[in-house]
Structure formats: C-alpha cells, structure tokens
Amino acid sequence: MKLTYREAMRDAMREAMHKDPRVFLMGEDVGAYGGCYAVSKGLMAELGPERIRDTPLSESGFVGAGIGAALIGMRPIVEVMTVNFSLLALDQIVNNAATLRHMSGGQLSVPLVVRMATGAGRQLAAQHSHSLEGWYAHVPGIKVVAPATVADARWMLWTALEDPDPVVIFEHVGLYNRAEEIPEGGGPVDITRAAVRRAGKDVTLVTYGGSLHKSLEAAEVLAGQGVACEVIDLRSLRPLDLATIIGSVERTRRAVVVDEGWRTGSLAAEIMASIAERAFWSLDAPLARVCTAEVPIPYPKHLEDAALPQVAGIVEAVRQVVAHG
Amino acid sequence: VKDLGRDDGLRLLQEMVRIRRFEERCGELYQQEKIRGFLHLYIGQEAIAVGVMDALLPEDDVLATYREHGHALARGLDMGEVMAEMYGKMQGSSRGRGGSMHIFDVDKRFFGGNAIVGGHLPLAVGMGLAHAMRGERAVTVCFFGEGAMAEGEFHEAMNLAALWRCPVIFACENNLYAMGTALGRSEAQTTLIAKAPGYNVPAISVDGMDLLAVRRAAKAAVQAVREGGGPFLLELKTYRFRAHSMFDAQLYREKSEVEAWKEKDPIPRYFAELKAAGHADDEVLAAIEEAVQREVEAAVAFAEAGSWEPVTDLLRFVTTEPGDAEVA
Numbered sequence: 001m002k003l004t005y006r007e008a009m010r011d012a013m014r015e016a017m018h019k020d021p022r023v024f025l026m027g028e029d030v031g032a033y034g035g036c037y038a039v040s041k042g043l044m045a046e047l048g049p050e051r052i053r054d055t056p057l058s059e060s061g062f063v064g065a066g067i068g069a070a071l072i073g074m075r076p077i078v079e080v081m082t083v084n085f086s087l088l089a090l091d092q093i094v095n096n097a098a099t100l101r102h103m104s105g106g107q108l109s110v111p112l113v114v115r116m117a118t119g120a121g122r123q124l125a126a127q128h129s130h131s132l133e134g135w136y137a138h139v140p141g142i143k144v145v146a147p148a149t150v151a152d153a154r155w156m157l158w159t160a161l162e163d164p165d166p167v168v169i170f171e172h173v174g175l176y177n178r179a180e181e182i183p184e185g186g187g188p189v190d191i192t193r194a195a196v197r198r199a200g201k202d203v204t205l206v207t208y209g210g211s212l213h214k215s216l217e218a219a220e221v222l223a224g225q226g227v228a229c230e231v232i233d234l235r236s237l238r239p240l241d242l243a244t245i246i247g248s249v250e251r252t253r254r255a256v257v258v259d260e261g262w263r264t265g266s267l268a269a270e271i272m273a274s275i276a277e278r279a280f281w282s283l284d285a286p287l288a289r290v291c292t293a294e295v296p297i298p299y300p301k302h303l304e305d306a307a308l309p310q311v312a313g314i315v316e317a318v319r320q321v322v323a324h325g
Numbered sequence: 326v327k328d329l330g331r332d333d334g335l336r337l338l339q340e341m342v343r344i345r346r347f348e349e350r351c352g353e354l355y356q357q358e359k360i361r362g363f364l365h366l367y368i369g370q371e372a373i374a375v376g377v378m379d380a381l382l383p384e385d386d387v388l389a390t391y392r393e394h395g396h397a398l399a400r401g402l403d404m405g406e407v408m409a410e411m412y413g414k415m416q417g418s419s420r421g422r423g424g425s426m427h428i429f430d431v432d433k434r435f436f437g438g439n440a441i442v443g444g445h446l447p448l449a450v451g452m453g454l455a456h457a458m459r460g461e462r463a464v465t466v467c468f469f470g471e472g473a474m475a476e477g478e479f480h481e482a483m484n485l486a487a488l489w490r491c492p493v494i495f496a497c498e499n500n501l502y503a504m505g506t507a508l509g510r511s512e513a514q515t516t517l518i519a520k521a522p523g524y525n526v527p528a529i530s531v532d533g534m535d536l537l538a539v540r541r542a543a544k545a546a547v548q549a550v551r552e553g554g555g556p557f558l559l560e561l562k563t564y565r566f567r568a569h570s571m572f573d574a575q576l577y578r579e580k581s582e583v584e585a586w587k588e589k590d591p592i593p594r595y596f597a598e599l600k601a602a603g604h605a606d607d608e609v610l611a612a613i614e615e616a617v618q619r620e621v622e623a624a625v626a627f628a629e630a631g632s633w634e635p636v637t638d639l640l641r642f643v644t645t646e647p648g649d650a651e652v653a
Binding site for chain 2: 024050055056058060061062063064065066067068069070071072073074076091092095096100101102103104105106107108109111140141143163164165
C-alpha cells in the first residue's frame with residue numbers, strides 16, 4: 001500500500017477515533033480548514049466537530065484543556081501548528097503535563113498526545129521553521145518521538161495513545177508529501193528501540209526526523225566511495241535508546257550525529273556526550289556532528305539551505321571522521 | 326442561618342476554625358523549620374473555601390492554587406495527610422513530593438495545589454470539556470487569585486469554556502494583592518466581573534468574608550452550571566491577614582489596612598450570626614475549638630511519626646509504573 005506521510009497520520013487518527021471513544025483531536029484549523037498541513041482533511045465531515053474540534057488561537061489554553069481532559073480519562077490528541085507556536089504552550093507542557101504525576105505522588109496521569117510540525121526547508125523563515133525537539137527531550141515526565149518514515153507515521157500514534165503519560169510527536173514539515181510503500185496491517189511501534197535503517201561497518205550515523213533521509217542519501221553516496229555507514233533512526237528522542245547507539249558505535253568505532261537543531265546545547269550534544277561516556281575506548285576518531293548553523297532560519301532558499309544539514313555536509317563530516325586513524 | 330439549621334451551621338463554623346487553627350500551627354512549625362520551602366497562609370479567606378466547597382458534590386472536581394491548605398481541608402482531605410505533606414513525609418497526601426503548594430487527592434477529586442499562576446485554568450476547561458463530552462453532570466471548580474486575571478491563560482480559559490459551554494466555575498478570590506502588587510497597580514479594569522461579559526460568561530461579585538453569602542452564591546452558580554448553562558465567574562472579595570508567604574515583610578500595605586480588614590474576620594462574624602439565631606454560644610465555640618485543637622495536634626503527631634521516602638525511590642512518579650490506576 002502506497003501512502004504519503006500525511007495520509008498515514010490521518011489514517012492513524014481516523015483508526016484511533018473509530019477504535020476508542022475517548023480519543024478526540026483538537027487544534028487550530030484541524031476541522032473546517034482540514035489542518036494547516038492538511039493532515040486532518042476530511043475528518044470533521046466523517047467524525048463531527050465534537051471530535052475534530054477547531055480551537056481558537058489559544059495554544060496555552062487548548063493544550064492545557066487537553067491535559068485537563070486527559071487527567072480525567074479522555075485521550076486527547078492536540079495538534080499545534082508548528083513547534084514555534086508550541087512555545088506559547090510550553091508552560092502547560094513543562095509545568096503541568098510533565099509534572100502532575102510526580103507532584104501528586106503518582107496519583108495522576110496525563111495520557112495526552114501532542115502533535116506538532118517541526119523543521120525547516122519550506123522557506124517559512126524564522127518563526128515557522130525551527131527544530132526545538134531537543135528542548136522537549138530535556139524534560140523528564142514527557143516522552144518525545146519523531147516518526148521519520150511513512151510506516152512510523154502510520155503506527156506510532158497508536159503507541160503514543162496507549163502510553164499513560166504525555167507523548168509529544170514531532171512531524172517534520174519536509175516529510176508530509178513523502179510517499180512510501182508500507183505493508184498492510186500493523187500495530188504499535190516499539191518506540192523504546194531505535195531503528196537501524198541501513199547496516200554498515202565503517203561509521204555510525206545517528207539521526208532522526210527529517211534528517212534521516214538526508215543521512216540515508218549521504219550513506220548511499222559514501223557507499224559509492226567505499227565507506228559503509230550504519231544509519232540509526234532514533235525514533236524516540238526521550239527516552240533515548242542508548243543501547244542501540246552504543247552497540248553500533250562499538251562495532252563501527254566512529255560516529256557522526258545529524259541533527260536539525262542548533263549545535264549549541266543540542267540533542268546531538270547529548271548523544272555525543274553519551275557516546276563519549278560509554279564508548280570512549282572503542283572510538284578510533286573524534287565524534288562529529290552536522291547541525292543547523294547558529295542563526296534564526298533565513299527566508300531566501302540559498303541561505304536556508306546553507307543553514308541546514310545537507311547531504312554534502314554529512315558526506316564531508318563522515319569522510320573526515322573516516323580519515324582519522 | 327435559619328434555613329441552614331443548627332447542625333450544618335455549626336459544621337461550617339467548625340470547618341473554618343479547622344483551617345484557621347491548622348494554619349496557625351503551620352506558621353509555628355515553619356518557624357521551627359519543620360515545614361520548609363514556601364508556605365502561603367489562607368488566614369482571613371476561610372469563608373470562601375468552606376462556602377464554595379459546601380455547594381459541591383463528591384463527583385465534582387476542585388482545582389486550587391498554591392494557597393490551598395484551606396481548600397484541601399474543606400474538600401475533606403485528611404488533616405494528618407495534609408500536615409504530613411507539609412513535612413514532606415511519605416504519608417502526605419502527595420507522598421511528600423509536592424509539599425505545601427502541591428496537595429492532591431484524587432479520591433476527593435482535589436487536583437492541586439497548582440503553583441503557576443493561571444496555569445490550572447486551562448486544565449479546568451479540559452476537565453469541564455471531558456464532563457460535557459461524556460454527558461456527565463459534574464462541575465469543575467477552579468479557584469484562583471485576582472492576580473491570575475492578568476495572565477493570558479485566564480482570558481484563553483474564559484473564552485474556551487464559554488465557547489464550548491464547559492461546566493466550569495471560575496472562583497476568583499480577590500484579596501486585593503497579587504503577591505505585593507495592589508489590584509489598582511496591576512489591572513486597568515479593577516471591577517473584575519466587568520471582564521466576564523466580554524466572554525459571554527455570567528458573573529457575580531460576593532463579599533468573601535460572609536460565609537453564608539459565599540455559600541448562597543456558590544450554590545446558585547453550581548446549579549446554573551450543572552444545568553448546562555456554561556461557565557460562571559464568581560468574584561469573592563476578601564483579604565489575607567498574613568503575609569504572602571513566610572518571606573514577606575509586607576512593605577506594600579499599611580498595618581492599619583490589615584487591622585481594618587481583621588474587623589471583618591469571617592469567623593467571628595459568622596459565629597455572631599449563629600449566636601443571634603440561637604444555634605451557638607460561647608460554650609459551643611469552646612467545644613469546637615477544643616475538638617479542632619485535638620485534631621490539629623493529632624495531625625502534627627501523624628506528620629512527626631511519618632517516614633521519609635528512601636532516596637532509592639528518587640526517580641519514581643516521573644512516568645507511569647506498573648499497577649498505577651487512572652482517574653476517570
């Protein structure tokens with residue numbers, strides 16, 4: 001079955017709502033408009049305005065309402081248009097969703113799913129293009145996932161809805177039109193395990209979300225040059241599947257992290273530190289990373305391209321790492 | 326007082342005295358360093374928690390602020406567990422993880438103890454939305470201070486609750502100071518209920534030092550909301566007699582102002598009403614005081630005898646553990 005990433009997310013939501021009366025979707029323009037990125041197109045006509053609930057422009061208000069509904073037994077899916085807008089709801093996510101279980105001594109749970117678009121590449125400039133996954137991954141009490149393939153887009157929501165704790169799903173805007181063949185039937189994705197998307201013996205590429213496909217492309221280029229890359233798709237950004245990463249690095253003895261977040265204080269930094277802590281003596285070369293340049297995302301295409309991790313940059317970083325020793 | 330009857334009348338008096346004496350004891354325990362962190366006393370505002378809570382049913386939800394000891398006790402939480410929470414002991418209502426500002430009890434549908442000003446208002450909307458979507462008759466009451474009205478979340482929550490006709494009562498305790506900032510120095514519109522028509526929300530303003538007026542207004546609001554009328558804003562005008570927290574030198578208000586408000590103390594005022602109705606006399610009050618003192622001392626003893634959570638459990642309650650139940 002060939003689906004786009006967008007259709008996969010939509011099918012996942014439709015299925016969840018048919019399966020479980022507690023599930024509903026709310027967010028800005030998810031109903032009558034069909035979703036800013038058309039993910040929920042057609043769902044309101046099928047499921048009604050109660051369950052495909054348009055909200056006013058009140059990120060803090062409706063994310064908080066999702067938390068409240070989740071606290072007493074509903075299974076809300078809250079869509080936030082972009083990660084940049086989610087900052088208006090950061091208080092709710094960090095101060096409430098992530099803390100209520102703990103502050104109440106384990107009495108409460110917040111089975112909430114927050115979906116948001118992330119990332120650059122569509123010339124949307126500095127208030128619609130950022131990658132702040134690493135901020136969310138910093139916070140204990142929430143889980144953070146980034147489906148990078150159509151199959152994961154189709155099946156990861158199920159996992160998220162089954163989770164009794166808040167899960168934030170990051171959907172890279174560059175992926176929505178991506179079409180892939182996926183097998184019929186399926187079930188919840190095991191988000192506790194990172195996926196090895198390409199096996200290789202020379203160097204480990206650790207990545208997630210929109211950067212996965214650039215990394216795979218780079219791996220293909222490098223294969224032509226005699227360098228065999230192992231490409232790991234993290235899938236879950238919190239918690240991290242360090243066992244898979246470390247296991248791979250112990251075999252390849254080299255690692256490059258590809259992360260669309262800014263370099264400073266990035267998820268890439270956390271992964272590199274973890275590798276250094278756990279696999280230092282296995283390394284044959286310094287760790288490397290390819291991140292976004294330290295600049296708000298610019299509008300013109302040539303500057304946006306220059307700011308983001310690109311295939312050529314990944315290839316170059318890998319070649320330098322491989323050149324060591 | 327007359328239609329309340331003697332038993333209910335005295336019960337409400339005892340509820341207010343319980344809160345007052347409990348908190349006075351907390352203040353002492355803070356000086357003795359038994360209670361640490363922030364401690365925000367509710368003294369002076371007791372009529373509100375007691376009056377509103379008396380209008381609710383067990384299936385209703387209550388959310389409160391970080392000044393919530395009074396609400397917790399009035400909602401029926403065990404005084405010993407609340408005190409143990411102040412101590413940070415495992416026997417506390419939140420196993421000690423929350424402290425004074427984060428008291429929770431799902432059996433009583435008491436959802437905190439929320440210490441981000443305004444942050445719990447959207448939660449109340451969501452709880453109301455859940456009740457509405459499931460066709461339940463429960464209402465959600467959300468207490469907050471007038472300081473929260475300056476937060477965007479107040480305005481977002483009012484709009485959402487009205488738009489979706491959520492059964493939520495926004496109970497604003499206007500004690501005139503947002504921490505140390507006087508109402509007139511933080512709000513352009515100091516007639517607080519004037520904000521409600523902008524959201525199509527009915528609102529009334531009540532003397533929060535008058536227990537019976539609070540109870541009457543709360544019952545009317547609860548009935549309107551329970552019958553599907555959408556949200557309601559109650560403004561309860563009150564005053565906190567003590568400092569904002571234990572670190573507050575109260576440079577922002579005159580002693581004479583505090584003294585003038587103490588003349589309106591809700592407890593003696595209500596006691597006088599009971600007396601006039603023939604429901605109480607000094608002997609009855611003394612008996613109540615004695616019973617409350619016993620309860621408070623038992624709570625202190627319970628907290629003292631409590632145990633500290635082992636450090637090996639540090640990482641618990643971050644995510645769900647096997648066997649955890651869910652609230653419906």
